Amino acid sequence: MLVEKHVARPPEATRIFAFERSFSTALGTTFEACAKLIALDNHAEAERSKELTGEVSAKCLAEIERVRSIIDSGRSIDFPKTIQAVIAANKANANTPIRTIADLYLKTKSGKEFYFEIKSPKPNKGQAIEVTDRLLRTQALRRFGPPRVNTYFAMAYNPYGTRENYKHSFAIKHLDMKNQILLQDEFWDIVGGKGTYGELLEIYREVGREKGRQVMDRLAYQSE
Numbered sequence: 001m002l003v004e005k006h007v008a009r010p011p012e013a014t015r016i017f018a019f020e021r022s023f024s025t026a027l028g029t030t031f032e033a034c035a036k037l038i039a040l041d042n043h044a045e046a047e048r049s050k051e052l053t054g055e056v057s058a059k060c061l062a063e064i065e066r067v068r069s070i071i072d073s074g075r076s077i078d079f080p081k082t083i084q085a086v087i088a089a090n091k092a093n094a095n096t097p098i099r100t101i102a103d104l105y106l107k108t109k110s111g112k113e114f115y116f117e118i119k120s121p122k123p124n125k126g127q128a129i130e131v132t133d134r135l136l137r138t139q140a141l142r143r144f145g146p147p148r149v150n151t152y153f154a155m156a157y158n159p160y161g162t163r164e165n166y167k168h169s170f171a172i173k174h175l176d177m178k179n180q181i182l183l184q185d186e187f188w189d190i191v192g193g194k195g196t197y198g199e200l201l202e203i204y205r206e207v208g209r210e211k212g213r214q215v216m217d218r219l220a221y222q223s224e
Contacts, residue, residue: 031118031156032103034200038192039106050105050115054141055097060090064136071129071174079176083139083146090140100137104154106191113142113149114190121155121168121183128174135180158184 032048039046063086070077102115115138117131135151142149153175160166163183175181182190188197 029118034203035104035116035118035156035188035191038188038196038200039104042192043106044109044111045105045107047105048103050102051099052102052138052141053097053099055094056137056140057090057092057094058096059092060086060094060140061096061098063089064133064140067136068129068133071132072125074173076174077132077176079180080146082136083151086136086140087143087145090143098137098141100134100141102134102138102151112147115149115151116154116182116187117152118154118156118187121157121159121166121171123153123168123171123175125170125174128170132175132180152182152187153180154182154187155184156187 036046036048067077067082067086103118104114104116106114108114115135117134119127119131123131131153135153138151139145139149158166160168163186166172166177166183171177171181185197188200192199
């Protein structure tokens with residue numbers, strides 16, 4: 001799955017993935033489907049909509065709720081320290097059942113686990129809170145923390161081109177950009193190795209060249 005790394009200009013990537021998002025409601029996001037297929041070629045396990053259930057302590061849930069309140073108030077968090085606090089709060093009296101679902105789960109051949117929430121690169125505050133909640137619930141249920149269990153908000157593409165140029169204020173203000181967020185290549189490199197993002201763009205381009213007119217004709221017909 002490895003090819004020479006190619007980074008498209010931000011406008012091109014935005015056009016391609018904006019087109020993809022138009023199908024997300026009806027067909028399920030192709031980002032998740034592509035990521036699973038790529039991960040299966042490179043890792044021991046890969047699964048979409050990974051469900052986790054178990055029991056945690058009331059203290060642990062209170063800590064997660066506290067984090068929600070911090071983000072809601074407009075402050076950001078230190079994600080590694082937050083994970084440690086959630087796991088530490090879950091060491092006794094874990095008798096409250098909870099459930100969560102990760103958009104994508106993969107397990108490396110060395111045994112490391114990755115859980116991703118694959119969301120818009122321009123989330124609103126509510127999405128920032130809910131994604132953080134899911135990531136922390138996953139950590140609470142798995143109990144090990146990094147580097148064995150890793151949880152991320154994954155942005156499949158970056159409309160701003162580079163991490164340095166990323167400017168979406170909600171994410172910058174409410175999330176730990178350094179430790180909680182994977183942008184574009186950072187996510188796809190974990191899924192499939194260096195160069196995966198560039199190859200994915202080529203696949204989207206090829207599909208667009210072959211099927212674009214047919215798809216656009218159908219969309220035009222449906223809008224009549």
